Amino acid sequence: MQLLKDGNYNTTMGERNNTVVCCFDPRSPRINAFQIHEWIYEWLQIPEENIRMIQIDGFKRNVYIKFTEEEGINNVLQATGGHMDFKHDNGKITQVIIEIAGMGLKKVRTANLPPETKEYDIINGLSKYGEVRSIWDEMWEPMYRYKVYNGIKIAEMMLKLYKEGVILERQLQGLIVCIPKHHQPTGFDDYRSLTLMNMDYKIMTRILATRLKTYLAEILNQNQYCGVQKNTVFEAVAAVRDVIAHAEVTKKPLCVVSIDFSAAFDRISHDYLRKVLAPNVSSDSVIKRLMSLYDEASSEILINGFKSRRNPTRSVREGCPLSMILFSLCLNPLIQQIDRNISGTKIGRRQSRTAITSYVDDVTIFLTRVEDIQVGTHSKWI
Numbered sequence: 001m002q003l004l005k006d007g008n009y010n011t012t013m014g015e016r017n018n019t020v021v022c023c024f025d026p027r028s029p030r031i032n033a034f035q036i037h038e039w040i041y042e043w044l045q046i047p048e049e050n051i052r053m054i055q056i057d058g059f060k061r062n063v064y065i066k067f068t069e070e071e072g073i074n075n076v077l078q079a080t081g082g083h084m085d086f087k088h089d090n091g092k093i094t095q096v097i098i099e100i101a102g103m104g105l106k107k108v109r110t111a112n113l114p115p116e117t118k119e120y121d122i123i124n125g126l127s128k129y130g131e132v133r134s135i136w137d138e139m140w141e142p143m144y145r146y147k148v149y150n151g152i153k154i155a156e157m158m159l160k161l162y163k164e165g166v167i168l169e170r171q172l173q174g175l176i177v178c179i180p181k182h183h184q185p186t187g188f189d190d191y192r193s194l195t196l197m198n199m200d201y202k203i204m205t206r207i208l209a210t211r212l213k214t215y216l217a218e219i220l221n222q223n224q225y226c227g228v229q230k231n232t233v234f235e236a237v238a239a240v241r242d243v244i245a246h247a248e249v250t251k252k253p254l255c256v257v258s259i260d261f262s263a264a265f266d267r268i269s270h271d272y273l274r275k276v277l278a279p280n281v282s283s284d285s286v287i288k289r290l291m292s293l294y295d296e297a298s299s300e301i302l303i304n305g306f307k308s309r310r311n312p313t314r315s316v317r318e319g320c321p322l323s324m325i326l327f328s329l330c331l332n333p334l335i336q337q338i339d340r341n342i343s344g345t346k347i348g349r350r351q352s353r354t355a356i357t358s359y360v361d362d363v364t365i366f367l368t369r370v371e372d373i374q375v376g377t378h379s380k381w382i
Helices: 033-044 071-080 119-126 199-219 233-250 270-280 284-295 323-341 370-376
Strands: 019-023 051-057 062-067 083-087 093-100 105-110 130-139 149-159 173-180 191-196 255-260 298-303 345-347 352-354 356-359 362-367
Touching: 019 071, 033 051, 033 062, 033 071, 033 083, 062 071, 071 093, 093 199, 119 130, 119 149, 199 284, 199 323, 233 255, 233 345, 233 352, 233 356, 233 362, 270 284, 270 323, 323 356, 323 362
Parallel strands: 173 298
Antiparallel strands: 019 062, 019 093, 051 062, 083 093, 105 149, 130 149, 173 191, 255 362, 345 352, 356 362
């Protein structure tokens, strides 16, 4: 807590040390304090002696849990993986996102400044990047003889990237590196391009990706396996294996069409991405923040140690934590259209219907009738 010149106190995010925030779905039924306490005890299983404070922000549907030691944060994050279910009285289950509180807070060390430099000069100089919450002087470490200040001032600030969604041009800039797919590459197709991003950008996109994953199961076709929680590429492979095995056992005709999109991430139009997000993401602020990551983005290409000039990015960046999720959303209309227009096959005791499976840009279509061949390979879709 910092005392200001007018006598008031400025509360800083530094008081969120050893704290996790549990973000409840704002669309879920309202939860009272008793239910939250019981949920923490029964589901998170945190002993009372490890908790210093429980703070409830009812308006934002956030619950802050402050631990007595930092180890408590690590235990909760490892046990939950950043997600936990909450069962309401009506039987409805919603997912809660658990993350470290104050992730947008940064400490900036300002060195080689004259000792007479005023704090407000530092605040004005850093205001372009975010809101400075507090400033203090750094001391020499105990190993040194003189326990005095070392001339370095530390500014604790909330970056605009996290607070307001304002992203600097430098933060949007990426570096594209080309990784050979095999030992003797001879052409462009023998390389895979990955975009290296700065850490602030990756933390921001990781947060957005984690929150989007909560709702992807409701948005994507049930046979899309990428991005949906608890689904992996192994489930997609198992689905293909089961369909083929079922056809072999039952002697039913089956034609398997495998589609691998060429340069899939590079072909996503930003205008199309915006149109896909509009009906699927209810928050305009989330859409605005997502598109701000791409609208003004640019990249340099690193080849043989030399960098190219900056070029505007007109695609989804392969290497961005959001890339696979955004591509899955863009691919979903095609998956839905094919799934609705072909028969597919029914397997298992529940006779669940499977007509198509996909994991990112790998799509497999199952055709069981001659009529489906024209539908499943329609040039208008593929």
